Amino acid sequence: MNWPETFRTGAEAVRAHRMRSILTMLGIIIGVSSVILTVGLGQGAQDEVSSQIDALGSNLLVVSPGSTTSTTGIRGGFGSASTLTLSDADAIDDEDVVPDVARVAPVTSTSASLVNGTTNWTTTLVGSTVDWLDVRSRDLSAGRFYTAAEVASSAPVVVLGADTAGELFTGSAVGQTVTVNGSALTVIGVLETSGASSSDSSEDDTAVTPLGTAASVSGTTGTSVSSIYVEGASEGTLGAAYQEINALLLNLHGVDATEADFTITSQEALIDTANSTNRTLTVLLAGVAGISLLVGGIGVMNIMLVSVTERIREIGLRKALGATPGSIGRQFLVEASMLGLAGGVIGVIIAVVGAAVLPGLIDQPVSLSLLATVGALLTSLALGVGFGVYPASRAARLTPIQALRSE
Amino acid sequence: MGDPIIELSQVWKSYETGAVSVHALRGIDARIDEGEYLAVIGPSGSGKSTLMNILGCLDVPTSGEYHLAGQDVSTMTEVELAEVRNRRIGFVFQQFNLLASMTAWRNVELPLVYAGVPRAERKERAIAALTRVGLGERADHKPGELSGGQQQRVAVARALVTEPAMILADEPTGNLDSESTTDVLELFDELSQLGRTIVLITHEYDVADRAGRQLVVRDGQIASPIGAA
Structure with a gap:
């Protein structure tokens, strides 16, 4: 019997026992669709984290006070005891000392109540330099950002985040006045919403003023800053910039590496951390789904063995009519492979539908991965073939008399 | 008498059951x-089923020689035997x-599938064989929609379709009522008149009487080797 005939016979047998075929495929269907969906969920979460972090600027270094590497735990800390100062930021900005840095934006951050008439809104009051806008890769949707002259004179101006502006003003915010701790500040611009997810509202709920303005309205003195944002000259030299800043600050603070009282974080490191967590979970879940795929394959073998026993007379007849052991073996192998592959195809269809429906139900993006889909399909075919071998060889080995005589 | 289709010489078949060999x-x-209509008759346990298995190339003798259409089949491998069954023998059980899941003509074409005959030719030959047994109109019926006699005639059509050297019928009327029995036996008579070689295995003497020659098997031996060489 040639291959087309073998496939035709296999397809007929699968169709003739429709209900049993579906039940046999069920394990494979569930396995394939859950492998694709778990990998898709993991991929979706990774993509989301990457896009959020990318929106912050990809060649960005953040220097923050305190260190988690110290043997005594976190040293220094946030707030008044901050170990980072404006002079640190000025030092990093020195092109001769730190050549791989393009822009530096020291940032102070305090919580403040913004008032417009009877409307009151508490947000994060950020004090920074003019480079803040570029370093954070932000744009303005209205108005303008403050100038270097306004920074120098600590002018009473403020740029609002999109959400903050929306909370405080019904119409255009530009040109209006907000009061912070009794000081009146003129709104000169509104920030474009950041590319990050809407659930991460802090990026859009903020008020940015010149450093001196922030210090005077919140009544803080001193020169400590909450963090220093550093934009590398290029993505390729970010590693070098990291080394330079690290060496510079260790030197300025008069400590060695084990006692560092600051931490430098790159966006890349954040992505790596987030992704490695996601990857671990994805691998774990996909592993569980993979096991169910394997169990599905065993189900195929089980049913094929039953099928060989049930159709023993058919096997005997086919042999009497001239079927060789090889063609009987092929017939059952093809049947098992078809069950595997058909289960895989149905599983993929369910996964595709699931990927379209699930994000609406669980608020989680699902990115279908071509690799996982093709891999799951091939695995289901391989399971059909692999677990079909034993039943097929049993069928092939039956002698025609044995098979014909059985009742 | 034509050329010999089948020649058995000193064929032994033994089964080992534990320490005893049967x-x-x-x-x-x-x-x-060639062209003979022969009945192999014997009571159950006489060895006629074993003989039928060997004649049908479903089994090989323990010792002795079996020539089918000039070929020595007693030493063939399983794959070679499958081809001999396919080309030389038409079985009726x-x-x-x-x-059950296939229509009459799909059942009849089955041996041609294993012979590698192209699809269009298979259908043509299957319909022709069904027409010869008087069931040309029933080609698209499934076995369940046919009477016992009709089903056995479909089986005869399946045995004829490859133009085999011999039709080997194992108790072909054992499951039929008397009317269908007559029906099927008349079909064998016709085929015999057309020059077909038929070997019919039975335990019923009135069925065996229809054949041109009877071979009585008793205790694993030929009891009346009438006409044997």
Whole structure:
């Protein structure tokens, strides 16, 4: 019997026992669709984290006070005891000392109540330099950002985040006045919403003023800053910039590496951390789904063995009519492979539908991965073939008399 | 008498059951010529089923020689035997052995599938064989929609379709009522008149009487080797 005939016979047998075929495929269907969906969920979460972090600027270094590497735990800390100062930021900005840095934006951050008439809104009051806008890769949707002259004179101006502006003003915010701790500040611009997810509202709920303005309205003195944002000259030299800043600050603070009282974080490191967590979970879940795929394959073998026993007379007849052991073996192998592959195809269809429906139900993006889909399909075919071998060889080995005589 | 289709010489078949070996066939000598209508008759346990298995190339003798259409089949491998069954022998079984999920003509074409005959030719030949047994109109019926006699005629059509050297019928009327029995036996008569070689295995003497020659098997031996070489 040639291959087309073998496939035709296999397809007929699968169709003739429709209900049993579906039940046999069920394990494979569930396995394939859950492998694709778990990998898709993991991929979706990774993509989301990457896009959020990318929106912050990809060649960005953040220097923050305190260190988690110290043997005594976190040293220094946030707030008044901050170990980072404006002079640190000025030092990093020195092109001769730190050549791989393009822009530096020291940032102070305090919580403040913004008032417009009877409307009151508490947000994060950020004090920074003019480079803040570029370093954070932000744009303005209205108005303008403050100038270097306004920074120098600590002018009473403020740029609002999109959400903050929306909370405080019904119409255009530009040109209006907000009061912070009794000081009146003129709104000169509104920030474009950041590319990050809407659930991460802090990026859009903020008020940015010149450093001196922030210090005077919140009544803080001193020169400590909450963090220093550093934009590398290029993505390729970010590693070098990291080394330079690290060496510079260790030197300025008069400590060695084990006692560092600051931490430098790159966006890349954040992505790596987030992704490695996601990857671990994805691998774990996909592993569980993979096991169910394997169990599905065993189900195929089980049913094929039953099928060989049930159709023993058919096997005997086919042999009497001239079927060789090889063609009987092929017939059952093809049947098992078809069950595997058909289960895989149905599983993929369910996964595709699931990927379209699930994000609406669980608020989680699902990115279908071509690799996982093709891999799951091939695995289901391989399971059909692999677990079909034993039943097929049993069928092939039956002698025609044995098979014909059985009742 | 034509050329010999079948020549058995000193065919033995033994089965080992534990320490005892059972001799089902004890030195069978027989010759069947082309165009003969022969009945192998014997009570149950006589070894006639074993003989039928060997004649049908479903089994090989323990010792002795079996020539079918000039070929020595007693030393063939399983794959070679499958080809001999496919090309040289047309089986008719007591249980009909039709595949219930397939229509009559699909059942009849089955041996041609294993012979590698192209699809269009298979259907043509299957319909022709069904027409010859008087069931041309029923080609698209499934076995369940046919009477027992009709089912056995479909089985005969399946045996004829490859133009085999011999039709081997194992108790073909064992599951039929008397009317259908007559029906099927008349079909064998017709085929015999057309020059077909038919070997019919039975335990009923009135069925065996229809054949041109009877071979009585008793205790694994030929009891009346009438016409044997």
